[in-house]
Amino acid sequence: MRDARGDMRRPVGLRLWLSGGWLTLLVAGAIFAPWIAPKDPLMQDLFLGRLPPFWESGTEPGFWLGTDSLGRDVLSRMLYGARLALVVALVAGTLTCIIGAALGLIAGYYRGWPDRIISRFVDIWMAFPPVLFAILLIAVLGPGLWSIIIAIVVIDWTRFARVIRAEAMTQGAMDYVASAQVAGRKRFGTMLTEILPNVLPTIVVLLTLEMGIAVIVEAILSFVNLSISTDSPTWGGMIAEGRTSVHQAWWVLVFPLIALFLTVLSFSQLGEGLKDRFDPVLR
Amino acid sequence: MNGFLSIRNLTVRLKNGSPILRSVSLDVAAGQVHGLVGESGAGKSMIGKAVLGTLPRALSVTGGEIWLDGTNLMSLSPTERRRRIGATAALIPQDPLTALNPSKRIGPQITRRLVDILGWSRQDAQDRALELLGEVHIPDPARVMRNYPHELSGGMRQRILIASAFAAEPRLIIADEPTTALDVTVQKQILRLIADMQTRHGTALLFVTHDLGVVSKVCDTLSVLYAGKVVEDARMHRFFMRPIHPYSAALLAATPTYTDPTGSLTPVSQAVIDGVEAEVAQHDARRAQ
Numbered sequence: 001m002r003d004a005r006g007d008m009r010r011p012v013g014l015r016l017w018l019s020g021g022w023l024t025l026l027v028a029g030a031i032f033a034p035w036i037a038p039k040d041p042l043m044q045d046l047f048l049g050r051l052p053p054f055w056e057s058g059t060e061p062g063f064w065l066g067t068d069s070l071g072r073d074v075l076s077r078m079l080y081g082a083r084l085a086l087v088v089a090l091v092a093g094t095l096t097c098i099i100g101a102a103l104g105l106i107a108g109y110y111r112g113w114p115d116r117i118i119s120r121f122v123d124i125w126m127a128f129p130p131v132l133f134a135i136l137l138i139a140v141l142g143p144g145l146w147s148i149i150i151a152i153v154v155i156d157w158t159r160f161a162r163v164i165r166a167e168a169m170t171q172g173a174m175d176y177v178a179s180a181q182v183a184g185r186k187r188f189g190t191m192l193t194e195i196l197p198n199v200l201p202t203i204v205v206l207l208t209l210e211m212g213i214a215v216i217v218e219a220i221l222s223f224v225n226l227s228i229s230t231d232s233p234t235w236g237g238m239i240a241e242g243r244t245s246v247h248q249a250w251w252v253l254v255f256p257l258i259a260l261f262l263t264v265l266s267f268s269q270l271g272e273g274l275k276d277r278f279d280p281v282l283r
Numbered sequence: 284m285n286g287f288l289s290i291r292n293l294t295v296r297l298k299n300g301s302p303i304l305r306s307v308s309l310d311v312a313a314g315q316v317h318g319l320v321g322e323s324g325a326g327k328s329m330i331g332k333a334v335l336g337t338l339p340r341a342l343s344v345t346g347g348e349i350w351l352d353g354t355n356l357m358s359l360s361p362t363e364r365r366r367r368i369g370a371t372a373a374l375i376p377q378d379p380l381t382a383l384n385p386s387k388r389i390g391p392q393i394t395r396r397l398v399d400i401l402g403w404s405r406q407d408a409q410d411r412a413l414e415l416l417g418e419v420h421i422p423d424p425a426r427v428m429r430n431y432p433h434e435l436s437g438g439m440r441q442r443i444l445i446a447s448a449f450a451a452e453p454r455l456i457i458a459d460e461p462t463t464a465l466d467v468t469v470q471k472q473i474l475r476l477i478a479d480m481q482t483r484h485g486t487a488l489l490f491v492t493h494d495l496g497v498v499s500k501v502c503d504t505l506s507v508l509y510a511g512k513v514v515e516d517a518r519m520h521r522f523f524m525r526p527i528h529p530y531s532a533a534l535l536a537a538t539p540t541y542t543d544p545t546g547s548l549t550p551v552s553q554a555v556i557d558g559v560e561a562e563v564a565q566h567d568a569r570r571a572q
Contacts (some may be wrong), residue, residue, distance in 0.1 A: 111340060175382035176392075178337040183396050183451075184369020197386040 017274035019266035026263060030082040038062050039073035041080045041233045046071055050249040066251040068241060074255055081256065084227075084234050087145070088218045092152035093211035098159020099153065101203050107161065108168025109191045117228035119165070120236065122158045130155045131220060139227045145228050148221055149257050152214050160206055167199040201275045208271030212264035219260055286310030287487045288334065288455050293347035295326070295333055295511075303329055304343060304511040305566055310504075311455065311544075316481060316488040318498035318519075320534070321508035327491045328377070329511075331457040334489075335368055336361075352454065369400050371452040377460040379440035383432035392429035393447045400451045415446040419476055438469040442476065449480050453525070455487045460495065474500060495538045499523060508533045510563045530559045 029036065039062060042240040054064050065074040107118040117241060141147040171177065180190045215235075221227045222236030223229040235256040242253030288311040295304040304326050311317040316516050321327050332338045334349055334356070351354040352371055356364055373396075376382040383392060392407035393415065403411070411426075416424035419442040432440060441461065448456050458477060462470040478501045490502055498505055498519075505522060507515040507530065515528040526532040533551040 006452065175376040175378060176384045178335075178380060179374060179376065180384075181337055181365065182335050182368060182372065182374050183399055184365050185399065186365075194384055200386070 013273055013276070019269035019273065020119065021271065022262050022266045026082050027086060029079050030086050030200045033079040033083060037076035037079045038064065039076045041072060041076040041237060042231060043070055044070045050245065052220045053251050065255050067247065068252045069245050069249065077238055078235070078256055078259055080233045081235045081238060084232065085215050085218060088148055089211040090215045092214040093207055095149065095158055096152045096156045096210050097203065097207045100157035101164045104161040104164030105168050105191060105199065108165035109172050109195055118161060122161050125158050134217065134221065135224065135226060138221065142225055143228060147216055148227060152217050156210060156213065163202065163206060164199055167202050168195050171195050171198045201278050204278065205271040205275045208267045208274070212267035215260065215263050287313040287352060288489065289350040290330065291348040291350070293333060293349060294345050295329055295338065295342055295344045298341055298343070302511060302567065305563065306347065307513055309506045309513060309516065311487045311489050312483045313454065313487050315503045316490055316501050318502035318505035319489060319508060320493065320495060320498055320505055322493060324485045325508040326511040327508055329461050331459050331489060331491055335372060335374055335457060338363060354452060371453055372455040372457065373448040373451065375444055375448045375456060375458040375461045378464045379437050379444055383440055385432055388428065389430050389432065389443055393450055396447060396450050411450065415450055416443070419446045436471065437465055441465060441473050441552055445477060449484055452484065453486060455489070457489045460493045477501065494540065495535060507534065508557050512563055512566060514559060529555050
């Protein structure tokens with residue numbers, strides 16, 4: 001009667017390798033930016049304006065991905081921009097996750113009045129247009145790193161609350177939760193030991209998704225010039241600047257756009273890959 | 284009180300007031316097996332859930348008493364009640380697929396009860412769990428303790444749930460259709476296992492099922508439930524020889540017998556249903572006055 005089901009193990013998939021690889025590269029680039037960036041990201045030189053990337057003619061050595069209209073090195077600015085993008089992704093993503101998941105878990109497991117209060121709050125919250133809400137918040141708080149993070153947490157915790165609430169409700173109706181209660185376990189303890197481990201895979205997926213979203217929101221905010229001070233390089237700021245000269249120097253716009261695209265995609269793929277690995281039922 | 288578990292006039296209603304259980308009374312004597320039979324929707328499972336305090340939130344107990352080992356559970360505070368139930372009763376659930384936490388290994392799920400309820404050390408609980416898994420005929424218990432639920436078959440999981448129900452030596456076990464979700468080939472083994480464990484441990488057992496064939500094999504006494512009302516309460520032998528209530532008789536006639544495969548199946552006739560429905564209506568009318 002030996003059961004073979006326990007012997008299955010899934011290999012690490014290609015998408016986990018690719019997305020993990022890109023994010024590792026990005027983290028390394030962000031951490032070591034001061035040492036590996038070929039130029040000072042803020043140094044302007046109008047004689048070196050709009051240099052094309054290295055494979056085209058008319059380049060200067062050292063400016064691998066060309067320069068913008070003020071002669072600043074695109075690659076160096078992207079590396080420094082990655083620092084802000086990743087800090088925002090990690091801090092805002094994690095805070096959003098903790099607040100949203102905790103409220104969702106309580107609403108979905110306890111039901112009754114906690115659920116009614118939290119759910120109505122989420123409904124009302126979601127009726128605000130998110131980007132306008134964020135812009136308004138930053139206008140009030142003033143630009144700065146913490147303002148961006150707070151804005152992201154404030155507009156996005158509802159996503160977690162909604163999904164985790166639904167998951168907690170499904171898990172809460174399972175017999176094993178009833179069994180834990182029959183065994184005399186307290187309600188709060190049951191929530192932490194029985195429900196939380198089973199919604200964790202979903203939380204991980206949402207968290208990585210949220211990190212991708214945080215990167216995008218930060219880019220949007222810097223695109224409309226509401227991010228941190230204007231002289232620090234950000235991907236969104238670069239895209240905004242590159243937009244005005246896209247016909248003369250496409251690389252100023254395209255490279256940060258590619259970095260943004262790959263990062264957001266990697267975060268979501270990483271989440272899916274991790275879910276496959278950590279969900280005991282799918283594994 | 285004449286039972287280890289004594290339910291007196293238990294009424295359970297939906298939040299909107301419609302009755303689910305209509306003054307149910309029944310007794311489960313210490314060390315005996317009491318069957319609870321009825322068609323689906325009759326409220327069989329709700330009796331078990333009311334006793335264990337795991338009723339769905341749309342339902343609530345609106346009247347009656349539940350005496351467990353001489354204490355009326357309804358008079359206790361929720362915390363006190365939970366502690367009392369945890370120490371004296373356990374559940375063998377209907378669906379083995381959802382009754383084990385999918386994200387935890389089997390071992391801790393069994394030992395947790397022993398540590399929680401009896402205050403045993405982790406090592407003692409571990410040894411006892413191994414012994415119990417052996418008792419329910421699980422091969423290689425040490426390996427199974429390290430498995431996750433999804434790595435085991437339904438029959439194995441039901442054995443584990445049986446082992447875990449008996450783990451803390453409860454004096455009452457409520458088995459809620461323990462064989463319904465299983466393959467027919469496994470049902471018989473599981474049934475025999477529950478009966479064996481019950482005899483060996485001397486536990487009182489409330490056995491909820493819709494299958495009279497199953498009842499005849501394991502129970503000492505039984506109650507027949509229709510629309511949340513007990514229509515007949517009987518000792519096993521008498522019930523199968525001479526059922527008193529027409530609905531019970533019709534139910535018996537509707538049970539297929541394996542010894543007589545050519546015999547026709549008689550559905551419960553409309554007249555019988557009308558009769559028992561009238562009784563229920565009468566009961567409701569009396570209550571309303």
